[in-house]
Amino acid sequence: xxxxxxxxxxxxxxxxxxxxxxxxxxxxxxxxxxxxxxxxxxxxxxxxxxxxxxxxxxxxxxxxxxxxxxxxxxxxxxxxxxxxxxxxxxxxxxxxxxxxxxxxxxxxxxxxxxxxxxxxxxxxxxxxxxxxxxxxxxxxxxxxxxxxxxxxxxxxxxxxxxxxxxxxxxxxxxxxxxxxxxxxxxxxxxxxxxxxxxxxxxxxxxxxxxxxxxxxxxxxxxxxxxxxxxxxxxxxxxxxxxxxxxxxxxxx
Amino acid sequence: xxxxxxxxxxxxxxxxxxxxxxxxxxxxxxxxxxxxxxxxxxxxxxxxxxxxxxxxxxxxxxxxxxxxxxxxxxxxxxxxxxxxxxxxxxxxxxxxxxxxxxxxxxxxxxxxxxxxxxxxxxxxxxxxxxxxxxxxxxxxxxxxxxxxxxxxxxxxxxxxxxxxxxxxxxxxxxxxxxxxxxxxxxxxxxxxxxxxxxxxxxxxxxxxxxxxxxxxxxxxxxxxxxxxxxxxxxxxxxxxxxxxxxxxxxxxxxxxxxxxxxxx
Numbered sequence: 001x002x003x004x005x006x007x008x009x010x011x012x013x014x015x016x017x018x019x020x021x022x023x024x025x026x027x028x029x030x031x032x033x034x035x036x037x038x039x040x041x042x043x044x045x046x047x048x049x050x051x052x053x054x055x056x057x058x059x060x061x062x063x064x065x066x067x068x069x070x071x072x073x074x075x076x077x078x079x080x081x082x083x084x085x086x087x088x089x090x091x092x093x094x095x096x097x098x099x100x101x102x103x104x105x106x107x108x109x110x111x112x113x114x115x116x117x118x119x120x121x122x123x124x125x126x127x128x129x130x131x132x133x134x135x136x137x138x139x140x141x142x143x144x145x146x147x148x149x150x151x152x153x154x155x156x157x158x159x160x161x162x163x164x165x166x167x168x169x170x171x172x173x174x175x176x177x178x179x180x181x182x183x184x185x186x187x188x189x190x191x192x193x194x195x196x197x198x199x200x201x202x203x204x205x206x207x208x209x210x211x212x213x214x215x216x217x218x219x220x221x222x223x224x225x226x227x228x229x230x231x232x233x234x235x236x237x238x239x240x241x242x243x244x245x246x247x248x249x250x251x252x
Numbered sequence: 253x254x255x256x257x258x259x260x261x262x263x264x265x266x267x268x269x270x271x272x273x274x275x276x277x278x279x280x281x282x283x284x285x286x287x288x289x290x291x292x293x294x295x296x297x298x299x300x301x302x303x304x305x306x307x308x309x310x311x312x313x314x315x316x317x318x319x320x321x322x323x324x325x326x327x328x329x330x331x332x333x334x335x336x337x338x339x340x341x342x343x344x345x346x347x348x349x350x351x352x353x354x355x356x357x358x359x360x361x362x363x364x365x366x367x368x369x370x371x372x373x374x375x376x377x378x379x380x381x382x383x384x385x386x387x388x389x390x391x392x393x394x395x396x397x398x399x400x401x402x403x404x405x406x407x408x409x410x411x412x413x414x415x416x417x418x419x420x421x422x423x424x425x426x427x428x429x430x431x432x433x434x435x436x437x438x439x440x441x442x443x444x445x446x447x448x449x450x451x452x453x454x455x456x457x458x459x460x461x462x463x464x465x466x467x468x469x470x471x472x473x474x475x476x477x478x479x480x481x482x483x484x485x486x487x488x489x490x491x492x493x494x495x496x497x498x499x500x501x502x503x504x505x506x507x508x509x510x511x512x513x514x515x516x
Binding site for chain 1: 449
């Protein structure tokens with residue numbers, strides 16, 4: 001029943017035991033991924049609470065999965081994956097696109113920036129943000145709303161990650177200068193609303209990771225900021241940017 | 253859609269939504285007897301008939317001056333004859349078609365309390381739908397209340413579902429338990445549930461794209477009603493749908509452990 005504290009857990013329990021009883025295997029790391037192999041075919045089932053994404057090398061396995069699920073639970077119709085958690089997904093024969101155009105437009109509308117000027121970069125290279133104690137304060141709720149909305153946009157936009165994370169450090173006491181830096185990101189989004197990720201087909205399946213860091217990039221506490229990204233073949237799947245935990249004495 | 257069937261509902265709600273309903277009904281060509289007399293003039297129709305009435309009297313052009321040319325009301329029309337908002341301008345049948353279709357079967361308001369919801373037939377239907385889900389999943393059984401029970405309250409949540417154009421397409425009523433009254437060890441044990449990370453979703457997408465297979469999605473309706481809980485939980489009866497007589501037969505154990513207490 002909705003609202004009970006144990007409800008999500010018990011639902012996961014029910015669904016996973018159902019899938020396991022139908023000879024699906026639970027992922028070792030990702031406990032919400034269920035895999036079934038039969039001969040040379042494989043079916044992958046990813047569960048997000050009550051949303052289920054699935055795909056198989058053999059179309060028949062998909063249909064079979066759908067009918068078994070329908071026999072146990074009341075399901076909505078099976079449809080091609082095109083909108084999931086705010087991500088717009090376009091699956092074509094030779095490639096897949098991932099974008100958050102709709103979300104981005106709504107975000108601009110929410111902050112009354114639909115008709116703002118465009119900017120080519122999310123942040124100036126000489127941008128210097130500090131706590132700015134003398135500056136005038138801005139509405140904390142609005143600033144946090146902006147940061148929160150931008151953080152969700154990072155799901156398909158690694159390009160704004162650094163600048164959003166930089167702005168996010170001043171949420172406790174936001175000033176005019178921080179808010180204008182946030183607005184600058186929105187101006188960049190105005191120009192790049194439709195930008196997203198591109199996943200091509202026919203590439204080798206090898207995982208490549210890159211990492212880099214600056215030296216004493218944070219002007220306030222002289223800590224370095226490092227970033228990583230991981231590519232599966234040539235598709236970007238994971239990225240992060242984070243201020244290091246301690247003061248580094250060298251870049252090595 | 254058959255408008256003859258829908259007519260009673262439309263008329264019934266006519267007072268509240270007169271602003272946008274009346275022009276629609278006119279345009280879609282339905283015959284609403286009670287309205288035909290006074291509503292014979294609409295902005296669209298007027299423009300075609302403007303020539304015939306050009307030399308009329310009793311005119312107002314208070315609004316017409318600041319509107320675009322094509323929206324202006326001909327000078328020879330009294331404003332009393334105009335139904336709906338003049339500022340809305342011309343709307344075509346095709347755009348209103350969708351809007352009109354749902355209008356008759358879906359409530360346009362979101363009630364704040366159960367009492368409000370119970371006054372609207374559409375919301376009552378929505379609440380019945382939700383309660384049927386409970387019955388179908390055999391979520392609970394009715395027992396009488398004792399002093400030992402820690403009874404958790406329930407609450408109705410009313411939400412209108414919109415489509416891409418922002419038109420209300422569905423009234424959704426959901427019955428939820430006030431989980432904040434639950435105590436650990438008595439009403440619930442472990443509560444952690446794993447949820448997929450976005451990285452995992454992206455990895456799956458990349459993998460699918462690489463191996464050239466399509467991904468599909470579906471969702472489970474009222475997912476949380478499907479779970480079996482291990483603890484015994486007592487909830488109060490849904491507001492507005494309570495039964496007062498005690499039925500002892502419901503005490504026998506079912507798959508679920510949610511018990512309803514009777515209000516009597």
